[in-house]
Amino acid sequence: MAEVNVETSQGTPGVAAGGETVVMKFGGTSVAGPEDLKRAAARIVAERERGNKVVAVLSARGKTTDELLTMAGEISDRPSPREMDMLLSTGERISCALCAMAIWDLGHQAISLTGSQAGIVTDSSHTKARIVDVRAGRIEQALDRGDIVLVAGFQGVSTDSKDVTTLGRGGSDTTAVALAAALGASVCEIYTDVAGVFTADPRLVPAARKLVQISFEEMLEMSASGAGVLQLRSVEYARNHGVRIHCRSSFEEGTGTLVVAEEETMENPFVTAVTHSSDEARVTLAGVRNEPGMAGRIFTALADANVNVDVIIQNEPVSTSHGADLSFTVGRNDLATAVEAIEAVDVSAAEEILTDDKIGKVSIVGAGMRSHPGVAAKVFKVLGDEGINIEMISTSPIKISCVIAADRVPDAVRALHDSFDLGDDAIHYEDSTGEHKARAGSR
Amino acid sequence: MAEVNVETSQGTPGVAAGGETVVMKFGGTSVAGPEDLKRAAARIVAERERGNKVVAVLSARGKTTDELLTMAGEISDRPSPREMDMLLSTGERISCALCAMAIWDLGHQAISLTGSQAGIVTDSSHTKARIVDVRAGRIEQALDRGDIVLVAGFQGVSTDSKDVTTLGRGGSDTTAVALAAALGASVCEIYTDVAGVFTADPRLVPAARKLVQISFEEMLEMSASGAGVLQLRSVEYARNHGVRIHCRSSFEEGTGTLVVAEEETMENPFVTAVTHSSDEARVTLAGVRNEPGMAGRIFTALADANVNVDVIIQNEPVSTSHGADLSFTVGRNDLATAVEAIEAVDVSAAEEILTDDKIGKVSIVGAGMRSHPGVAAKVFKVLGDEGINIEMISTSPIKISCVIAADRVPDAVRALHDSFDLGDDAIHYEDSTGEHKARAGSR
Numbered sequence: 026m027a028e029v030n031v032e033t034s035q036g037t038p039g040v041a042a043g044g045e046t047v048v049m050k051f052g053g054t055s056v057a058g059p060e061d062l063k064r065a066a067a068r069i070v071a072e073r074e075r076g077n078k079v080v081a082v083l084s085a086r087g088k089t090t091d092e093l094l095t096m097a098g099e100i101s102d103r104p105s106p107r108e109m110d111m112l113l114s115t116g117e118r119i120s121c122a123l124c125a126m127a128i129w130d131l132g133h134q135a136i137s138l139t140g141s142q143a144g145i146v147t148d149s150s151h152t153k154a155r156i157v158d159v160r161a162g163r164i165e166q167a168l169d170r171g172d173i174v175l176v177a178g179f180q181g182v183s184t185d186s187k188d189v190t191t192l193g194r195g196g197s198d199t200t201a202v203a204l205a206a207a208l209g210a211s212v213c214e215i216y217t218d219v220a221g222v223f224t225a226d227p228r229l230v231p232a233a234r235k236l237v238q239i240s241f242e243e244m245l246e247m248s249a250s251g252a253g254v255l256q257l258r259s260v261e262y263a264r265n266h267g268v269r270i271h272c273r274s275s276f277e278e279g280t281g282t283l284v285v286a287e288e289e290t291m292e293n294p295f296v297t298a299v300t301h302s303s304d305e306a307r308v309t310l311a312g313v314r315n316e317p318g319m320a321g322r323i324f325t326a327l328a329d330a331n332v333n334v335d336v337i338i339q340n341e342p343v344s345t346s347h348g349a350d351l352s353f354t355v356g357r358n359d360l361a362t363a364v365e366a367i368e369a370v371d372v373s374a375a376e377e378i379l380t381d382d383k384i385g386k387v388s389i390v391g392a393g394m395r396s397h398p399g400v401a402a403k404v405f406k407v408l409g410d411e412g413i414n415i416e417m418i419s420t421s422p423i424k425i426s427c428v429i430a431a432d433r434v435p436d437a438v439r440a441l442h443d444s445f446d447l448g449d450d451a452i453h454y455e456d457s458t459g460e461h462k463a464r465a466g467s468r
Numbered sequence: 469m470a471e472v473n474v475e476t477s478q479g480t481p482g483v484a485a486g487g488e489t490v491v492m493k494f495g496g497t498s499v500a501g502p503e504d505l506k507r508a509a510a511r512i513v514a515e516r517e518r519g520n521k522v523v524a525v526l527s528a529r530g531k532t533t534d535e536l537l538t539m540a541g542e543i544s545d546r547p548s549p550r551e552m553d554m555l556l557s558t559g560e561r562i563s564c565a566l567c568a569m570a571i572w573d574l575g576h577q578a579i580s581l582t583g584s585q586a587g588i589v590t591d592s593s594h595t596k597a598r599i600v601d602v603r604a605g606r607i608e609q610a611l612d613r614g615d616i617v618l619v620a621g622f623q624g625v626s627t628d629s630k631d632v633t634t635l636g637r638g639g640s641d642t643t644a645v646a647l648a649a650a651l652g653a654s655v656c657e658i659y660t661d662v663a664g665v666f667t668a669d670p671r672l673v674p675a676a677r678k679l680v681q682i683s684f685e686e687m688l689e690m691s692a693s694g695a696g697v698l699q700l701r702s703v704e705y706a707r708n709h710g711v712r713i714h715c716r717s718s719f720e721e722g723t724g725t726l727v728v729a730e731e732e733t734m735e736n737p738f739v740t741a742v743t744h745s746s747d748e749a750r751v752t753l754a755g756v757r758n759e760p761g762m763a764g765r766i767f768t769a770l771a772d773a774n775v776n777v778d779v780i781i782q783n784e785p786v787s788t789s790h791g792a793d794l795s796f797t798v799g800r801n802d803l804a805t806a807v808e809a810i811e812a813v814d815v816s817a818a819e820e821i822l823t824d825d826k827i828g829k830v831s832i833v834g835a836g837m838r839s840h841p842g843v844a845a846k847v848f849k850v851l852g853d854e855g856i857n858i859e860m861i862s863t864s865p866i867k868i869s870c871v872i873a874a875d876r877v878p879d880a881v882r883a884l885h886d887s888f889d890l891g892d893d894a895i896h897y898e899d900s901t902g903e904h905k906a907r908a909g910s911r
Contacts, residue, residue: 112565
């Protein structure tokens with residue numbers, strides 16, 4: 026398909042021209058203090074005054090969710106998941122009610138809705154529910170009255186038991202994308218404390234460049250490999266429903282990064298960005314008994330323990346007397362749980378369980394990689410030239426990840442960013458505190 | 469009607485014997501910290517283990533409501549009432565979710581419900597909604613499953629717009645009484661930081677006695693004249709629906725005070741208690757123009773400004789040339805609003821508006837007063853002997869109130885308590901902090 030310009034009918038890319046429906050999402054730092062909330066309210070009102078119908082999805086303020094988690098921790102070591110959802114869902118409601126007050130003060134009608142009132146219907150998996158339906162009738166009525174609608178992110182109501190559910194950390198992104206899809210919004214704007222999606226984490230690579238646009242597939246790989254800017258599930262939802270995301274800063278003006286379908290992207294550089302994570306751990310099961318179903322049992326146990334496994338490699342056994350060596354990486358916080366889960370399966374599954382908790386990962390992502398052979402070879406050479414040992418490799422058609430020692434991650438990111446010429450005359454920017462506000466490859 | 473014993477089928481007054489439905493309400497201080505919440509959970513579980521079906525209504529924790537009010541104040545001077553309700557209703561939900569977690573840890577099934585989920589249906593008067601219906605189906609299902617049900621107090625859902633509403637300060641008492649009525653509960657237990665209803669505020673009168681029981685009518689007069697222990701509306705609701713209230717301490721064992729129908733009370737002392745308030749103000753309109761409807765207009769304006777007027781007196785004009793003098797008392801915090809409201813009606817309504825913001829009130833309450841003439845005379849004599857000037861008087865069949873200078877209130881309370889022999893060998897008690905925990909006539 027020919028490349029298509031991403032502009033909306035009359036203007037700037039990712040900016041609704043008027044007479045459209047816009048969904049705006051503000052993260053926790055964007056509504057943290059009273060001044061932040063008022064700034065968000067002003068942005069929302071500006072969008073309304075351009076003649077658009079506006080739905081804003083808000084996260085809980087700053088540290089609210091952590092405070093609620095602390096309260097729960099003071100009461101119980103293993104709090105009921107249903108009650109955790111009842112507890113945590115209050116944070117976003119507080120943000121929305123306060124923001125509605127601020128909007129009224131700016132002379133516009135506003136109404137805040139809980140996830141349930143907004144028609145976000147989920148399954149019953151408390152603390153990690155999935156959206157199964159969006160019944161946006163009440164939102165549409167309010168928009169038709171001319172109201173600005175504020176929706177509490179991260180939460181819904183379960184179909185069967187009518188209980189409050191939550192969507193997991195970062196779930197407000199998914200709320201916003203789901204509403205944008207249901208309302209046929211022209212764009213879903215994700216306001217955050219970074220200016221967009223960068224070619225690498227600017228804290229590591231000062232020359233990192235803000236991407237003008239990126240495809241859903243690339244964004245999925247980036248979110249999965251360490252870029253913290255958008256929740257993975259929200260990107261999946263956006264791709265499946267064709268919702269264009271505009272990822273931008275709530276602290277400064279200017280456009281951010283558009284996440285769009287691949288056929289809409291204007292260029293396909295063979296490498297788009299370098300991402301990284303520094304908080305992984307590796308588990309190696311040495312000499313795994315060579316019998317059918319063993320790997321299945323091990324990874325089922327890990328899944329049951331809610332451990333996300335990232336890269337997996339297995340060496341074929343060299344002889345029938347010695348089992349295979351199986352290695353995989355997990356988030357560092359999950360390491361203890363992972364080892365426990367494996368030991369519980371079958372103590373004799375492996376001859377030995379080895380762990381390393383100082384593991385990192387560096388990845389390069391780019392849709393153009395498909396048609397450019399030799400990218401992997403170049404990655405390995407660059408890392409080799411830096412004297413960085415590659416411990417594990419994992420690839421997809423548009424991504425190459427290398428597991429390396431955690432302390433070499435910054436060098437690896439800089440070297441790859443440099444070698445693939447991803448930077449430009451570094452776009453630096455600072456917020457009012459003088460602190461750099463940008464990230465890409467960070468968790 | 470003959471006096472009837474208030475005991476339930478098998479035992480102690482105000483304590484359900486088992487196989488009954490019990491509604492327990494815990495105030496903000498009773499769920500403030502993690503230890504308080506666990507204490508409340510233990511009490512709830514104990515009631516369940518006696519074989520009763522248990523519904524617990526919780527207030528917001530300690531200072532939560534004040535914190536939320538502060539947040540709203542940081543955003544707006546005149547926050548939208550609908551959004552205030554959305555905001556404030558989160559406090560009770562937090563308490564309930566946490567308490568449910570604590571109950572699970574004690575080995576019992578618990579489920580927390582919002583006011584809406586609990587079926588508390590109200591009118592649409594945001595921030596001061598009235599309960600119009602209780603649809604307790606979901607609570608009954610949960611009770612039948614054996615769950616302990618925790619209900620967020622102070623809130624409901626409006627019939628027409630399905631918005632979150634709140635019932636006004638102290639509204640959790642009303643939630644509890646309304647649920648007790650709807651569920652046919654044998655008793656509505658109100659747990660608070662005082663041990664019951666006292667013959668006077670023990671902070672003023674160390675010899676004050678905890679009342680074993682009191683009639684709805686007396687409790688209404690006491691709540692209206694300064695006793696802070698129960699919200700006036702909850703007592704009205706209880707009287708209208710015949711719900712027996714057991715007002716008791718959540719910090720110590722032992723029964724508190726039963727509030728029951730008058731025909732159930734075992735004794736009718738002619739004076740039951742002395743109540744007081746020290747934070748009133750008086751407004752005098754001197755020379756009010758003598759025309760029909762003038763008083764109506766003035767008090768309509770005050771009602772519209774949400775000012776609660778307490779005692780009203782008017783002197784007939786001595787001549788047609790000079791208007792009447794009209795005096796009334798209001799809460800001290802409402803004084804400025806009241807004066808503003810009157811001036812807005814008609815600047816020439818009165819020749820002069822005089823105010824005094826150092827006004828207090830002392831009242832004696834007692835159902836037996838009806839059949840004992842001479843109580844008023846004795847009250848006036850006691851105050852006169854103390855050299856206390858009575859500025860206004862207001863009576864009902866079971867109450868005599870005297871408006872006096874605020875700084876004479878303690879003397880007046882002590883003198884009346886003494887003269888009517890209300891005390892006994894003072895029941896003193898201290899909580900773990902060594903602080904006296906009891907009040908009656910306080911606001």
